[in-house]
Amino acid sequence: MQPLTPSLTKSLTQSRTQSLTQSLTQPGSLLRLATAGSVDDGKSTLVGRLLHDAKQVFTDQLDAVERVSRERGLEGADLALLTDGLRAEREQGITIDVAYRYFATSRRRFILADTPGHVQYTRNMVTGASTAQLAVVLVDARHGVVEQTRRHAAVAALLGVPHVVLAVNKMDLVGYAEDVFAPIADEFVSYSRALGIPEVTAILLSALLGDNVVEPSQHIDWHPGPTLLEHLETVDIDGEPASSAARMPVQYVLRPQSPDFRDYRGYAGQVTAGVFAPGDEVLVLPSGRRTSIAAIDRLGEQDLEAAGAGQSVTLRLTDDVDVARGDIIAATERAPRVTREVSATVCHLADQPLRTGDRVLLRHGTATVKALVDSIDSVLDLRTLRREPGPQTLQANDIGRVRLRTASPLPLDDYAEHRRTGSFLLIDESDGTTLTAGMVGEPLAGAVH
Structure with a gap:
């Protein structure tokens, strides 16, 4: 590993500044990824190594890491400190919170969420992976696939993450042996496919030494696969196709009686799927009123030709229909179903159990309604992937x-088809605590009933 000299840190800073400038001036594709894995598998070290070797670290960050490393009596810089930002994390040597990092190479921009490995912080992995297009699941080559590895794979499948990388770390501690790597990869790939994860790529590496993270390893001649960064730069991340049925949860209503909008009525929000264009027929849900789009505006621009997923816009409609915050404007074809009965797969996040009969708030898009937990039908056994019936309660991480059953009707999509309008949160109505993350329909196709 190249030592962190003053000249090198200056070079790293210049390269990082150039990369960030490129990311602002060139469109490029954006990959959202999350790291996960069991405690001490090396997630934070891997992220630190990735940022360091890709020249994405500022001089003051390296100075701080070197200072703390010296205080701990370490000979070299502990790169895990680049992501372990909380004081409690640095003292305990574990990741507690989700650490987000933004970086760019000449080929792609990245938003990376480094998520906790400890079982009690699995809920934070749900947060970090909820918008991810790719999840990197680490395993320690000495220990192989453990229960927390399986749990993280199940969460990735539950959240519909389309690409998963198995990163077999600490290969330097097992002599870079193929007969160690191959069984781990085979076990994880088989388990992931049973969960319904569409694509799994196994990569071996040593985050501590930098083998196969950014630069190819000099110790592995039997493994023809790409480095981790090469895979991240080239994986196909095409989002939802333009043919997806259009959706926009209404976040704000601009009414004509407002002093700033005397002659203007529009409905603002973020398009979550598909494409809207003037003239398109749409439904306002849950009321079911039918109208069409008169015009599309966004900040500083009016009369756009179209608006696609990810854009925050204001839709003006041809008819004066009743639209409120929490409604969804949707294409008339393949519209969400409107219902008060919700069947879903959930991951329970809170320390307090979720019980049959609990009264909660359900947050869906920009709408919040009262709901009743009618039944808890099963809990997933992570070892067998069987659904064990009738638990009556869900504990943290189940x-x-x-x-x-909701007090008001909701327009719902299946999560497998629309991640944003097929997901929801359950909230404690007494104190606002987030209890449970839910996905409508059957996201875990591989689970056995």
């Missing part, structure tokens, strides 16, 4: 099937 993945299960529930049925809910």
Whole structure:
């Protein structure tokens, strides 16, 4: 590993500044990824190594890492400190919170979420992976696939993450042996496919020494696969196709009686799927009123030709229909179903259990309604992938099937088709605590009933 000299840190800073400038001036594709794995598998070290070797670290960051490393009596810089930002994390040597990092190479921009490995912080992995297009799941080559590895794979499948990388770390501690790597890769790939994860790529590496993270390893001649960064730069991340049925949860209503909008009525929000264009027929849900789009505006621009997923816009409609915050404007074809009965797979996040009969708030898009937990039908056994029936309660980190009844009708998609309008949160109505993350329909196709 190249030592962190003053000249090198200056070079790293210049390269990082150039990369960030490129990311602002060139469109490029954006990859959202999350790291996960069991405690001490090396997630933070891997992220630190990735940023360091890709020249994405500022001089003051390296100075701080070197200073703390010296205080701990270490000979070299502990790169894990680049992501372990909380004082408690640095003192305990574990990741507690989700650490987000933004970086760019000449080929792609990245938003990376480094998520906790300890079982009690699995809920934070749900947060970090909820918008991810790719998940990197680490395993320690000495220990192989453990229960927390399986749990993280199940969460990735539950959240519909389309690409998963198995990063077999600490290969330097097992002599870079093929007969160690191959069984781990085979076990994880088989388990992931049983969960319904569409694509799994196994990569071996040593985050501590930098083998196969950014630069190819000099110790591995039997492994023809790409480095981790090469895979991240080239994986196909095409989002939802333009043919997806259009959706926009309404976040704000611009009414004509407002002093700033006397002659203007529009409905603002972020398009979550598909494409809207003037003249398109749409439904306002849950009311079911039918109208069409008169015009599309966004900040500083009016009369756009179209608006696609990810854009925050204001839709003006041809008819004066009743639209409120929490409604969804949707294409008339393949519209969400409007229902008060919700069947979903959930991951329970809170320390307090979720019980049959609990009264909760359900947050869906920009809408919040009262709901009742009608039944908890099963909980997932992570070892066998079987759904064990009738638990009556879900504990923290449990993945299960529930049925809910809402006080008001909701327009719902299946999560497998629309991640944003097929997901929801359950909230404690007494104190606002987030209890459970839910996915409508059957996201875990591989689970056995």
